[in-house]
Amino acid sequence: MNIRTRLTLIFFSIVIIVLTAISASIYVVSSNFRKEDFFRRLRNRAVNTAKLLVEVEEVNPDLLRRIEQNNPASLPNQYIVIYDHDGTELYRSENTERFPIDDRLLSRIRAKENVEFKYEELDVIGFLFQSKDERYAIVAAASDVYGGDALHYLRNTLIIVFLISAVFVSLMGWVFAGRVLRPISRIVSDVDNITEMNLSRRVNQGNSSDELGKLAATFNRMLHRIQSAFSSQKTFIANASHEIKTPITVMSGEIEVALLQDxxxxxxxxxxxxxxxGLKSLNSLSTQLLVLAQTDSDKPMRNVGVIRIDDILWEAKDELAKVHPEYMVEIQLPMSIGDDSLSLQADEQLLRIALVNLIDNGCKYSDDNRVEVKVRANQPTRIVLDIVNNGPGIADDMVDKIFDPFFRAHATKTIKGSGIGLSLVKRIVHMHGGSISVKxxxxxxxxxxxxxxxxTAKPSNGTASLTE
Known part of the structure; x- marks a missing residue:
């Protein structure tokens, strides 16, 4: 069942329930009013008859019977019986008995003082009437022909209106659901037309202030992120393919030339x-690509522990010295920085890779292959490393791009490199809750x-905690 059908059914159900409640309420209220009004009129007729009988001496039962029969205000099938306090019958509208009246009924009337019930087509009321210090039991009955007809007419009218309303509500519900879902259908159509070939297309936001507009805006932002990811992926694959293909092509060419003749x-x-x-360059590139892929995984940091940043710096210096003896790395560690201020929660291998890459870049691009690493405390909860070199520098328009994979500034094109190092450094630093900037x-x-x-200092349970 689609959403439009469900919305129509929900709308139809709600309206039908409301209509049913309203119609039933109208019918019940009207029925109660008819009953109360008819019993009130029947009671008044019976009281008037009783007064004529007991209060007017000239009126006897026979005369009262003729008056009642010829009274145009009498109710249809009106029938009145009057008893004194001993249960002796004083008056009956007709000699025939319309419905049984026994001692049990009279006892109920004397006990409750007012009894109402229905007998076949007659509405019957029994009550006590006080006159001249004596109480009389009166039983009156009549047929509410006009009230019944009016109630039947009202019932039929309500049923017809209900059925017409049900059909009308069904149609309106279907139209209403269609209008409500039209923006969603438009969004579905727009999304369905967006493929990997046209990720630049966006969903029409329509009224951006309502929920559907906000949904479309959110989806557009997601499309923008997906487009950026696709573009980055394509650029990464193209650059990685180029970087891998270049040394392979050079090596193949040299081997082919060597095999042409003795x-x-x-x-x-x-x-x-x-x-x-070439193989070493290719091995270094593949290693960096693997590490870069590792930083993109769900759990990039696998061996996290508490380490000292100065230990990692010395290890990075020694590692670079073995490969590049000409590099000069000077580590400046002020005595004012305590041992507790040098401890980090980090993956030792990843952090060493980041520092080796950054120091190697500094030495490689520096005119004298020299880099200074200055350690300082920025706040009581933060440690800062300044890695300084005196190379050609970075142009202002390149500063925001140097951390992109495979990007290389113009001033560094003459120096061999893959352009992966700085992007790798940035990811590793961010994974450790840090930040990196360049001036x-x-x-x-x-x-x-x-x-x-x-x-921070180790708590009582013996585990270290990271301080932001």
């Missing part, structure tokens, strides 16, 4: 060294600033 030993040695450099003055100084939350 060469001397030195040529083959140089070729092998060139291929080895650069071209051909003077470039400073990368990393800020991390430190681990």
């Amino acid at each position: 060469r001397d030993k030195d040529y083959y040695v140089n070729t092998l060294h060139s291929v080895l450099r 650069s003055v071209p051909y003077q100084q470039t400073v990368f600033t990393l800020e991390f939350p430190i681990v």
